Amino acid sequence: MKVLGIRVEPKKTTFVVINCEEDDFTIINNECIKVPAALDFPEKLKYIRSCVLDILREYNISISGIRIAESNSQNLDVTRLHIEGVIQEAFASSSVDRYFTGRKTSIAARLGMKPKQLDLIIKGNNNYELLDNWELLTNNNAREAALVAMGALS
Numbered sequence: 001m002k003v004l005g006i007r008v009e010p011k012k013t014t015f016v017v018i019n020c021e022e023d024d025f026t027i028i029n030n031e032c033i034k035v036p037a038a039l040d041f042p043e044k045l046k047y048i049r050s051c052v053l054d055i056l057r058e059y060n061i062s063i064s065g066i067r068i069a070e071s072n073s074q075n076l077d078v079t080r081l082h083i084e085g086v087i088q089e090a091f092a093s094s095s096v097d098r099y100f101t102g103r104k105t106s107i108a109a110r111l112g113m114k115p116k117q118l119d120l121i122i123k124g125n126n127n128y129e130l131l132d133n134w135e136l137l138t139n140n141n142a143r144e145a146a147l148v149a150m151g152a153l154s
Contacts, residue, residue, distance in 0.1 A: 002028070004055060004064040005149025006087060007141040010079040011035065013048060013087075016145040017059050018131070020153065027133040029059070030142050041079075045086045052090040064091050065100040065152030067107065067144045100152035110151035121147065 003018045017029040033051045035044045055061070068084050069076055084101075091099040102110070108118040120126045122143050127134050131150065137143045 001062045002059045003149045003153055004059070004061045005145040005147070005152065006052070006064070006066045007145040007148065008066070008080050008083045008087065009141065010077050010083070013051075013083065014139075014141040014145045015052075015055060016137070016142060016149055017055070017061070018146065018149050025131050025150065027131060027136050027146060030136050030146075041082075045082060048083055049086045049090045052087050053094060056090070056094045056096060061094075062097045063099065063149075063152045064096050065102060065148035066091070067148040068101050068103055070103050098152070100148070102148055102151055107148055107151040110154040111147065118147065 001020045003020060005016045005018070007014045012035065013033040015029075015031060015033065016027060019026045019028045033048060035047055039047060056064070066084060066087055069080055088099070088101060100110070104115050104118060108115045111118065117126075121128050122140050124140070124143065128147065128150070131146060137146055
């Protein structure tokens with residue numbers, strides 16, 4: 001079974017694909033979707049939706065997760081919210097068995113840890129031992145995408 005985790009930023013979207021075989025979890029892809037700047041906003045949303053649906057089909061994804069913006073964020077980016085909504089719609093209209101939308105607290109709870117522990121892992125201070133190839137995740141957004149994918153499994 002394959003699981004997809006996504007972390008959105010206004011100009012790019014990071015995704016991680018994890019292969020799950022019983023208790024063995026291995027990262028098989030870690031990439032960014034970069035949206036062409038020349039597209040107008042509705043076309044950007046269409047581009048992202050199309051890319052996500054392609055990823056779901058290419059990897060035969062069974063379970064998906066997306067890290068969504070914190071509701072109390074002072075600098076909430078509307079573009080990010082629109083992109084997250086389009087991705088959630090793509091999940092809902094695909095053949096994915098189930099999907100999870102999570103903020104830090106819900107991701108931490110699903111992984112059986114406290115939010116502070118999750119923060120240390122996201123920042124790269126600690127490894128997430130259950131996931132093989134963790135060293136491939138070289139930035140916070142990639143680590144968040146992987147962790148939301150693991151949270152989606154719970």
